[in-house]
Amino acid sequence: MTAAPAELCVAAVAASPGIAIGRLRRLVARNGKSTGPATPAEERQRLEAAVALALRSLRALAEKSDALGAEILEFQQALLEDPELLDPAWALIDQGGSALDAWSAAMAPLIAEYQGADDPVFQARADDLADLRDRVADGLSSDLAAADREDEEGRTILVGDSLGPSGFLAGDWRQGGGLALRFGGATSHVALLARAQKVPLLVGLACALDELPDGAEAVLDAEGGRLLIHPTPATRSWAEARLAARAREAEREQGGIARLAATAAGEAIRFYVNVDDPRWLVGQDPGPTDGIGVARTEFLFHRAGGLPDEETQYRAYVRLLEWAQGRPVTVRTLDAGGDKPIAGLTPEGETNPFLGVRGIRLSLVHPEQLRIQLRALARAAARGTLKVVVPMVTLPREIDQVRALLAEVVAELAQAGVPHRSPPIGVMIEVPAAAIAIQEFAADFYSIGSNDLIQYVMAAARDCAGVAALYDPIHPAILDLIRRIVAHGKATGAEVTLCGDAAADPACLPAFLDAGLRGFSVPLSALAHIKAALAGE
């Protein structure tokens, strides 16, 4: 008989609040990302695992969906279970292809065939096929070895060096569980995702990987910022009590989510929501929101099968408008670069990508991509209240160039008799130069991108734990810039909103209101909490 191991406390930074109790499980780094494929047998195994994972998630989704939704998911299941679908992929793997390449190549002709069908009902099936392709591709490009998740249960605390967005999204977090990483900061992409899905996340874990024994019991405390390995009974019962209290709190907040938001003086405050990927909106009620404040479009560019065509984009934008049911939807043009590289588009080898060719700078280098996006946006604008916001604007002439390109595509659409509308164009203010020289801009609206504005003004990276204290959203310098932008908006009759993590932070809200802001864009998951904070609860 061995004595119970002593409780071990590892310090960390809480990047998404919450508590998790479970067994540690090491993330398995997959090295196959940029290197060539492994042996055919290994690639075959990876595709098999990704297909099995996709089938499991389809079955789980179908259980939760209504009869019609379930039947549509059943179609995807039937496809995956059909050897005809996968046979070409196995053949390509045997010829030395990677699992991802083989899978994409097997799906491409099918999708093209349906896209080219003359019957709209069959054309619409191309969407199902594309969704299925992405579902399996997500599993394959995940940073986790898919097979490793085979019998994973909810109450697991995943630990590792880092985790990419696709790896995070491949996980099933509905049962609970948490994530603890040695690297990354509170504003890294995985942290954004974790907060949006209310998954407790610790970053900056102060220990070596070897000190995290696979399978050991642990408590993840992302209210404080520590990982407790081999918890004592007292620690466990404390964690269980906190879990229960958090569940009650969430329930209470949810009750107040539909209320109208207003300041103590009775002035209305608008709360829009951020959207990273429209697939997350399924089953969510737009009722408590004022619309979509920032719909990011990067998700369209990360799918298998290359850059998205106009139809794919148009359908995605229309889906956002349909969800919003008449409420305004602000779509941000592609904001690649910086921490969001896109293969084949963003430059490689920049020594400082955050100060490099990103956002609108990149879009203006690839006007053909921007043109496609603007065409899709102008067409979608005919279907609802759609607005377009342009990221990383530094100079007024960048906006002028976007307007000129928009005027061109609108003229083309008019000539071709395609339904369209020229959407309002807004500027995302995240470069200090644009914030300081705000009077030089004439835009239809302004959206303050607080994540980038703060890191540029404070010269403190969003994901660097060492300068986290400098990353202060309500530093006088930031509030002063916000006041200037609000004043310019008032003078020109243009709406000013603020997005980014700080928008959902109750601690920042009083200062932002004081600076004159009356509109915010927050993650849907944070809406109830921030409305409760506004109501003084």
Next chain:
Amino acid sequence: MSNLEATTPAANAQVTVTPATGLHARPAVKLTKLAKTFAATVRLRQAPDGPWVDAKSIVKVMGLKLKPGAVLDLAAEGADGEAAVAALVALAERGFDDGSAG
């Protein structure tokens, strides 16, 4: 594919595609799922001379892109071939259980 050709079917029948939107995803899933419950080799084609395809493959059945009013030849070989064809005919007669318009 070649093993599906040229043999004399043990059981066969003709049915008409009735769903208003053709044999699209949901009706096709119903058909292939039902076909898979039989051990017999089941195939179908668009009458009178379309290519025969495996009725258990959703990829193949959807690939025919059958529109409303299309007439299908069904054929099955194997011990339960007769039962398979009878079941598929019954499904077609029920309009592929396609209650919805989409």
